Amino acid sequence: MVEEFLVARDVSYRYAARRGVEPVSVVRRFSVSLVEGEFFCLLGPSGCGKTTVLNLMAGFLEPAAGMLTLAGEPIRGPGVDRTVVFQGDDALFNWLHTIDNVAFGLRMRGISKDRRHTIAREYLHLVHLDGQEHKYPGELSGGMKQRVQIARVLASDPKMLLMDEPFGALDAQTRGRMQSELVEIWHKTGKTIVFITHDITEAVLLADRIGVMTKGPEARLRAIIPVDLPRPRRRSSAGFGETWEHINALIENEEVGGP
Amino acid sequence: MTEVSPARQGSPADAISTTPRLPLGWIKRDHLIYLASIVGLIVLWHVIATTFFKPQFFPPPLLVLSTGREMLESGELMEHVGISLQRILAGFLIGSAIAAPAGLLMGSIPVVRAIFDPYVQFFRFVPSLAWLTPVVIWFGIGETSKVLIIVYTTIFIVLINTMVGVSHIAPNKLRAAACLGATPLKAFVFVTLPATLPFILTGMRLAMGNSFATVVSAEMIAADSGLGYLIFNSRLWMATDKIFIGIVCLGALGLTTDRFFRYIIIRFAHQYGPIE
Numbered sequence: 372m373v374e375e376f377l378v379a380r381d382v383s384y385r386y387a388a389r390r391g392v393e394p395v396s397v398v399r400r401f402s403v404s405l406v407e408g409e410f411f412c413l414l415g416p417s418g419c420g421k422t423t424v425l426n427l428m429a430g431f432l433e434p435a436a437g438m439l440t441l442a443g444e445p446i447r448g449p450g451v452d453r454t455v456v457f458q459g460d461d462a463l464f465n466w467l468h469t470i471d472n473v474a475f476g477l478r479m480r481g482i483s484k485d486r487r488h489t490i491a492r493e494y495l496h497l498v499h500l501d502g503q504e505h506k507y508p509g510e511l512s513g514g515m516k517q518r519v520q521i522a523r524v525l526a527s528d529p530k531m532l533l534m535d536e537p538f539g540a541l542d543a544q545t546r547g548r549m550q551s552e553l554v555e556i557w558h559k560t561g562k563t564i565v566f567i568t569h570d571i572t573e574a575v576l577l578a579d580r581i582g583v584m585t586k587g588p589e590a591r592l593r594a595i596i597p598v599d600l601p602r603p604r605r606r607s608s609a610g611f612g613e614t615w616e617h618i619n620a621l622i623e624n625e626e627v628g629g630p
Numbered sequence: 631m632t633e634v635s636p637a638r639q640g641s642p643a644d645a646i647s648t649t650p651r652l653p654l655g656w657i658k659r660d661h662l663i664y665l666a667s668i669v670g671l672i673v674l675w676h677v678i679a680t681t682f683f684k685p686q687f688f689p690p691p692l693l694v695l696s697t698g699r700e701m702l703e704s705g706e707l708m709e710h711v712g713i714s715l716q717r718i719l720a721g722f723l724i725g726s727a728i729a730a731p732a733g734l735l736m737g738s739i740p741v742v743r744a745i746f747d748p749y750v751q752f753f754r755f756v757p758s759l760a761w762l763t764p765v766v767i768w769f770g771i772g773e774t775s776k777v778l779i780i781v782y783t784t785i786f787i788v789l790i791n792t793m794v795g796v797s798h799i800a801p802n803k804l805r806a807a808a809c810l811g812a813t814p815l816k817a818f819v820f821v822t823l824p825a826t827l828p829f830i831l832t833g834m835r836l837a838m839g840n841s842f843a844t845v846v847s848a849e850m851i852a853a854d855s856g857l858g859y860l861i862f863n864s865r866l867w868m869a870t871d872k873i874f875i876g877i878v879c880l881g882a883l884g885l886t887t888d889r890f891f892r893y894i895i896i897r898f899a900h901q902y903g904p905i906e
Binding site for chain 2: 429430431448449450451453454455457459461462463464465466467475476478479480507509523524527
């Protein structure tokens with residue numbers, strides 16, 4: 372029996388009622404249990420409530436009912452043990468050099484400038500951004516900005532990474548490269564990753580397990596599909612197509628009104 | 631709403647360097663157009679003034695120039711310019727120093743906004759000039775009154791711009807800071823403040839312009855020095871040439887201080903993505 376890591380138990384979330392608008396139940400009785408060190412993809416169509424689930428895990432939102440715990444500790448508000456990589460580049464601090472963006476979390480902890488720059492350089496090296504230390508985010512490409520975000524959360528040495536469609540805005544080529552680099556980084560650091568995507572291919576390429584969500588509102592997990600394919604994976608790997616079809620069928624079945 | 635930082639994407643220097651350069655080196659085509667445009671306006675002024683008006687109704691540029699030289703030699707002009715500039719800068723700086731922190735607090739803390747927003751929304755529609763008489767009764771006819779009037783003008787512009795700036799901060803920035811371990815106070819200092827800086831600076835530039843307008847009004851009504859006084863007092867003697875001196879000085883001073891302010895922003899605050 373593997374020890375439970377991040378656990379969501381019967382978590383619900385709804386947007387408050389406004390005048391003339393019924394309260395919308397975005398997530399309803401959502402349960403999942405993650406294992407430490409695993410790469411977990413949360414897969415679902417746009418608007419199904421994936422990001423709400425991630426925001427609940429991050430502590431940005433408070434569940435209306437249910438319970439979230441990390442290593443047995445209840446999640447109350449944002450914490451350095453669960454850092455988030457956002458989809459948009461608007462999460463970077465555009466007035467800070469790359470290196471100071473990466474060192475931001477260390478600065479918040481009061482670590483001296485020399486020390487945090489040394490650590491930040493290591494993580495910039497990890498994401499292949501050597502030599503970009505003294506550029507501003509506005510001077511970097513979309514892929515490089517997402518690398519900065521990844522380096523920034525890793526530099527804080529969190530227990531896990533929450534990634535909200537981090538490659539969604541990138542071109543196909545860059546996205547492919549970022550996907551394989553992320554797997555490398557995951558291998559090197561051993562962090563638990565929750566990765567949100569609406570792209571089945573991306574989920575099959577990356578995940579140990581894929582949590583397929585139902586269509587919103589009242590989203591919950593429909594199924595958890597383990598992906599046992601050997602790494603590094605390619606679209607042409609044996610078994611890739613079958614897994615893809617299996618998940619696709621699951622999603623399509625729901626669209627025509629259930630299995 | 632997009633962010634206010636795309637100004638960074640292409641720096642102004644890149645844009646200028648692509649325009650054709652002339653043999654004279656640092657002089658660029660845009661500079662020459664700029665200069666020609668100024669000369670063109672002066673020529674137009676001369677033609678209209680000499681064709682349609684008597685000099686005492688619309689003084690031509692050369693008359694204004696010679697009056698200006700006389701006033702410079704007698705020291706009269708610099709006295710007016712100096713005192714007006716002093717009032718503007720004092721009021722502008724004091725007003726900004728009050729408004730920027732106030733706007734940051736009002737933008738970040740809902741309770742503070744709820745308390746002060748009614749005052750801001752009410753008084754921003756009351757022009758500073760409406761306060762001139764009460765202010766003179768309360769604070770006398772001295773410098774304090776004039777500086778206060780400019781402080782009042784500056785406060786609302788800088789305050790509202792700052793509040794808008796705070797509300798424009800991408801929520802992801804504050805969330806990122808929170809999960810990287812920033813306390814609310816640290817998030818305010820390290821995210822809200824720098825992210826709002828371009829809006830504060832823009833508010834200050836706008837307020838600077840309004841300070842020029844306000845100082846003139848204040849000096850017209852309650853002063854015995856300054857460019858507003860010069861313009862208003864010259865009316866009594868039908869000295870239109872002196873009025874034009876005042877007008878030209880105001881425009882030139884405004885332009886110069888704005889250019890200077892812009893230079894300071896680009897030199898020291900370019901990474902914050904100021905609106906140029």
